[in-house]
Amino acid sequence: MTILAAPADAALKAxxxxxxxxxxGTPGARAYGxxxxxxVYLLWALVPVAITVLFSFxxxxxxxxxxxxxxxxxxWDPTGSVINDPAIRTALTHxxxxxVIATCITVPxxxxxxxxxxxxxxxxxxxxxxxxLITFVIPEIALAIGLLFMVTYLATPxxxxxxxxxxxxxxxxxxxxxxxxxxRLLTIGAHYEEAARxxxxxxxxxVRRIILPMLFPAILVSSVLVFAxxxxxxxLVRYLSSDASTETTSMRIYQTARAxxxxxxxxxxxxxxxxxxxxxxxxxxxxxxxxxxQGENTDISSLANxx
Amino acid sequence: xxxxxxxLLWPILGLPTVFWILLFFIVPFYVVLCVSFGTVDPVxxxxxxxxxxxxxxxxxxxxxxxxxVGPNNxxxxxxxxxxxxxxxxxxxxxxxxxxxxxxxxxxxxxYRGLVLALLIAPFWISYMMRMLAWINLLQPDGLVxxxxxxxxxVPLNINWLSGNPYTVVMGLIYGYVPYMLLPLFAxxxxISPSLLEAARxxxxxxxxxFRRVIxxxxxxxxxxxxxxxxxxxxxxxxxxxxxxxxxxxxxxxNLINLSIATPGQSGQAGALLILxxxxxxxxxxxxxxxxxxxxxxx
Numbered sequence: 001m002t003i004l005a006a007p008a009d010a011a012l013k014a015x016x017x018x019x020x021x022x023x024x025g026t027p028g029a030r031a032y033g034x035x036x037x038x039x040v041y042l043l044w045a046l047v048p049v050a051i052t053v054l055f056s057f058x059x060x061x062x063x064x065x066x067x068x069x070x071x072x073x074x075x076w077d078p079t080g081s082v083i084n085d086p087a088i089r090t091a092l093t094h095x096x097x098x099x100v101i102a103t104c105i106t107v108p109x110x111x112x113x114x115x116x117x118x119x120x121x122x123x124x125x126x127x128x129x130x131x132x133l134i135t136f137v138i139p140e141i142a143l144a145i146g147l148l149f150m151v152t153y154l155a156t157p158x159x160x161x162x163x164x165x166x167x168x169x170x171x172x173x174x175x176x177x178x179x180x181x182x183x184r185l186l187t188i189g190a191h192y193e194e195a196a197r198x199x200x201x202x203x204x205x206x207v208r209r210i211i212l213p214m215l216f217p218a219i220l221v222s223s224v225l226v227f228a229x230x231x232x233x234x235x236l237v238r239y240l241s242s243d244a245s246t247e248t249t250s251m252r253i254y255q256t257a258r259a260x261x262x263x264x265x266x267x268x269x270x271x272x273x274x275x276x277x278x279x280x281x282x283x284x285x286x287x288x289x290x291x292x293x294q295g296e297n298t299d300i301s302s303l304a305n306x307x
Numbered sequence: 308x309x310x311x312x313x314x315l316l317w318p319i320l321g322l323p324t325v326f327w328i329l330l331f332f333i334v335p336f337y338v339v340l341c342v343s344f345g346t347v348d349p350v351x352x353x354x355x356x357x358x359x360x361x362x363x364x365x366x367x368x369x370x371x372x373x374x375x376v377g378p379n380n381x382x383x384x385x386x387x388x389x390x391x392x393x394x395x396x397x398x399x400x401x402x403x404x405x406x407x408x409x410x411x412x413x414x415x416x417x418y419r420g421l422v423l424a425l426l427i428a429p430f431w432i433s434y435m436m437r438m439l440a441w442i443n444l445l446q447p448d449g450l451v452x453x454x455x456x457x458x459x460x461v462p463l464n465i466n467w468l469s470g471n472p473y474t475v476v477m478g479l480i481y482g483y484v485p486y487m488l489l490p491l492f493a494x495x496x497x498i499s500p501s502l503l504e505a506a507r508x509x510x511x512x513x514x515x516x517f518r519r520v521i522x523x524x525x526x527x528x529x530x531x532x533x534x535x536x537x538x539x540x541x542x543x544x545x546x547x548x549x550x551x552x553x554x555x556x557x558x559x560x561n562l563i564n565l566s567i568a569t570p571g572q573s574g575q576a577g578a579l580l581i582l583x584x585x586x587x588x589x590x591x592x593x594x595x596x597x598x599x600x601x602x603x604x605x
Contacts (some may be wrong), residue, residue: 007529027312031413031414034406034407034409034410034412034414035410036404037406037407037410038406038407038410038411038415038422040408041403042422042425042426043487044481045425045428045429045481045484046425046428046429048437048440048441048443048444048496049429049436049437049441049551050430051440051441051444051450052436052440053442056442058519063443063451064443064444064446064448064449064450067449069446076535077374090383097318109322109323109324109327112320112323112324113323113324113325114316114323115320115321115322116318116319116320116322116324117321118317118318119317121318121319121320123319124325125318125325125545127322127545127598128324128325128328130367130595130596130599131328131332131333131471132324132328133595133598133599134591134592134595136535136591136593136595136598137534137535137538137539137540137591137593137595138538138539138584138587138591139453139538139539139541139543139583139587140539140542141542141560141563142336142542142563142580142583143335143546143586145563145567145576145577145580146332146335146336146339147335148333148567149335149339149342149356149573150331150334150335150338153338153341153354153356154334154338154599161485168331169329170331171327171328171331171332174324174328175326178324199448202313203313204316206529207316228430228431229431231433232431232432232433232434232435234433234434234435234545235476241389244563249435250433250434250435251501252434253433253436253438253439254545254548254549256551257435257439257442258442258468258549258552263501266439266443269433269435269436269439270464272436273431273432273433273434273436276431276432276433279433281433294553
């Protein structure tokens with residue numbers, strides 16, 4: 001994340017706190033107070049999660065009294081550990097499976113739509129875009145119930161279960177690739193494509209050989225975002241699941257967290273956390289390599305602007 | 308660009324998504340309408356959707372409406388509770404997120420990348436795991452109680468996890484504040500430092516600077532962040548389920564979720580959902596429009 005907004009940093013340093021006339025309280029003092037608030041916030045936000053991870057390594061059954069380090073709840077407990085509890089194993093594999101399938105459908109759909117939206121004017125594409133964007137603020141339960149009713153009362157070719165879950169997730173996540181790719185298309189501009197067309201490329205050729213490669217960072221970022229977000233989804237996957245075989249980790253936590261669970265639940269949550277972190281780190285490394293090779297100073301903080 | 312194959316290319320690229328949204332967004336909501344304005348089989352208690360809008364019946368909406376404002380209004384407390392929880396939680400999120408986002412945008416200096424990464428971290432930590440973290444901490448023999456009682460010295464046994472509204476509101480704040488932070492950060496980050504400098508030079512005090520420059524300029528970020536967390540919170544049922552599981556802290560989302568699970572009440576759940584969506588429709592459309600416009604401008 002160090003590539004974040006380097007120019008803004010430089011500007012901050014040039015005009016930064018300390019050189020302006022003292023009017024009411026030094027800016028340094030205010031930053032100190034703000035810094036404390038930020039530090040306290042980060043502790044509050046992250047320490048509980050860190051404790052949850054820590055207790056997944058607890059030797060005993062308690063989730064609040066430390067009884068020594070062990071991998072018991074990951075590996076060797078004969079019935080309760082992640083490896084030996086089939087329900088936890090199923091939840092983990094199903095969660096990752098959903099994330100992979102949903103990402104593989106969402107990103108191509110979103111990228112193609114973003115490309116189309118650049119040129120295809122009219123009410124139909126604008127309306128579809130509007131609906132895709134509304135998923136940012138619509139309560140998730142609304143879409144979940146809609147799809148549940150649709151599967152229940154219409155003769156859909158798919159029933160509740162994996163495919164219903166995938167369909168719900170894709171619909172809910174489409175906005176990410178659309179927004180991110182459109183932002184990138186706007187910065188690319190039209191001239192590369194026009195140049196390619198002048199040199200004799202067909203429209204499809206220009207998209208395939210000029211625009212798609214330049215869209216790479218947007219495609220990468222939206223894939224990572226969609227993948228990580230699907231891993232965490234709860235409302236849609238729960239409403240659209242069929243039975244124990246389509247249970248995800250978030251559903252497992254919801255169902256057992258209040259019923260005297262063992263640290264194996266913490267272990268399962270930790271594994272998903274690690275998967276999510278790994279995908280983000282790998283995505284970021286690829287992104288960094290790409291932008292170095294292109295000599296581009298691409299700004300991740302533009303992501304913050306899209307929300 | 309005049310040849311027909313080029314003109315057709317863009318609609319062809321876009322059509323799959325248009326169909327997807329039609330099939331899996333528009334159709335589902337139409338089915339919700341048909342179920343809610345349909346009838347219920349008197350024997351099997353299963354909903355019978357009515358597909359023709361001209362034949363729609365309003366019995367189930369009437370039932371829900373009576374429970375909201377009629378003499379037997381047992382939905383009303385949950386609705387009012389939801390409003391109070393959301394207002395308190397969103398205000399608290401603003402109070403937390405504003406200084407944090409402002410510090411990150413302006414004063415974090417060389418720690419900026421690190422602070423931003425940490426602010427984003429809760430995004431990819433699952434919501435359920437974050438609730439699990441608090442369930443672990445707030446158990447009767449959990450860390451929070453042992454700190455408050457100084458390890459059992461003070462005879463104080465606070466029951467955090469069954470029907471405690473403070474816990475639920477805290478959970479909402481904890482769960483949603485990251486989504487408030489990002490748009491706020493983005494809008495504060497756009498304020499040019501030289502602008503603040505100019506205000507200072509013209510004699511603005513620290514408070515003036517905040518009230519007359521920073522606050523107005525961060526307005527869009529504040530509104531976006533507020534809507535981004537307030538609207539999804541209106542349908543939240545899992546925070547209350549995880550941290551309380553008591554009807555004393557039930558929110559609108561819990562009413563809907565419980566109706567879905569009760570045989571014969573699907574239509575009522577749908578009707579309640581439609582009423583909620585009707586209320587939220589204007590802010591949802593407003594947010595989405597301004598979002599789409601901002602995208603085109605940038």
